[in-house]
Amino acid sequence: MIIPKSSEEIELMRESALIVSKTLGMLAGEVKPGITTLALDALAETFIRDHGALPGFKGLYDFPNTLCMSPNAQVVHGIPNNKPLEEGDIISIDCGALKNGFYGDHAYTFAVGEIDPATEKLLKITKESLYVGIDAFRKGNRTGDVGYAIQHYTEAHGYGVVRELVGHGVGRKMHEDPEMPNYGRRGQGKQFVEGMVVAIEPMINQGTHRIKQLKDGWTILTADGLPSAHFEHNVALVNGQPQLLSTFKYIYDALGISSDEEKPFISA
Ligand code: MG
Numbered sequence: 001m002i003i004p005k006s007s008e009e010i011e012l013m014r015e016s017a018l019i020v021s022k023t024l025g026m027l028a029g030e031v032k033p034g035i036t037t038l039a040l041d042a043l044a045e046t047f048i049r050d051h052g053a054l055p056g057f058k059g060l061y062d063f064p065n066t067l068c069m070s071p072n073a074q075v076v077h078g079i080p081n082n083k084p085l086e087e088g089d090i091i092s093i094d095c096g097a098l099k100n101g102f103y104g105d106h107a108y109t110f111a112v113g114e115i116d117p118a119t120e121k122l123l124k125i126t127k128e129s130l131y132v133g134i135d136a137f138r139k140g141n142r143t144g145d146v147g148y149a150i151q152h153y154t155e156a157h158g159y160g161v162v163r164e165l166v167g168h169g170v171g172r173k174m175h176e177d178p179e180m181p182n183y184g185r186r187g188q189g190k191q192f193v194e195g196m197v198v199a200i201e202p203m204i205n206q207g208t209h210r211i212k213q214l215k216d217g218w219t220i221l222t223a224d225g226l227p228s229a230h231f232e233h234n235v236a237l238v239n240g241q242p243q244l245l246s247t248f249k250y251i252y253d254a255l256g257i258s259s260d261e262e263k264p265f266i267s268a
């Protein structure tokens with residue numbers, strides 16, 4: 001059952017989302033060769049608690065850490081460890097925060113130093129597909145419209161869309177209805193309702209869409225060992241239009257990137 005949020009609840013959710021956005025912005029300045037994902041995890045946990053929130057993932061379904069850290073061929077749900085990041089790696093960082101009873105949940109895939117052009121293109125196209133998906137999150141549309149948009153955009157580049165893991169509604173629970181697959185058919189699935197909040201999160205593989213899971217019970221990686229990218233935003237349906245609650249602006253500030261990709265989805 002989809003649980004629509006009041007405008008007051010959406011503002012509380014924006015607060016939770018922005019704590020995650022700022023955490024990712026802080027991490028953007030720290031992601032470099034030599035740092036371990038466990039060190040980044042500790043920084044994130046302190047930062048989130050200092051902002052009056054709780055790490056959203058720690059303990060959720062018994063996940064052990066604050067961040068899901070998924071380098072290179074790992075898709076999502078990687079567990080932070082003591083292995084230093086290396087020049088040329090990519091690292092998908094997924095972060096959650098809980099404040100005022102509401103979750104924020106979003107993700108960004110960072111380049112560690114210089115990365116090869118093919119991987120750089122994977123990151124670019126995956127991030128673009130996130131905004132293509134957000135643009136389809138509109139009154140009258142259905143989950144299949146968002147999934148179709150993301151799938152159509154990324155498969156045109158020969159990429160694989162992960163099937164087993166999907167976006168989701170978000171609110172007082174990290175995972176609420178509806179499921180938001182990154183593939184689908186136009187006009188199919190659950191219809192969007194005013195006030196709902198979702199996590200749209202394409203997980204896109206450079207090669208096959210097929211995945212496998214490590215014996216740790218968490219880590220998902222590509223079946224062919226090629227890289228995978230993950231970008232995620234929290235979006236509310238307000239006046240029938242997609243409105244971003246999260247932002248990558250803090251990341252871009254840290255990295256010196258200018259971008260207007262979020263502009264169409266920011267409330268006046
Ligand atoms: Mg997430």
Ligand code: MG
Nearest residue numbers: 105199201232
């Ligand atoms: Mg999510």
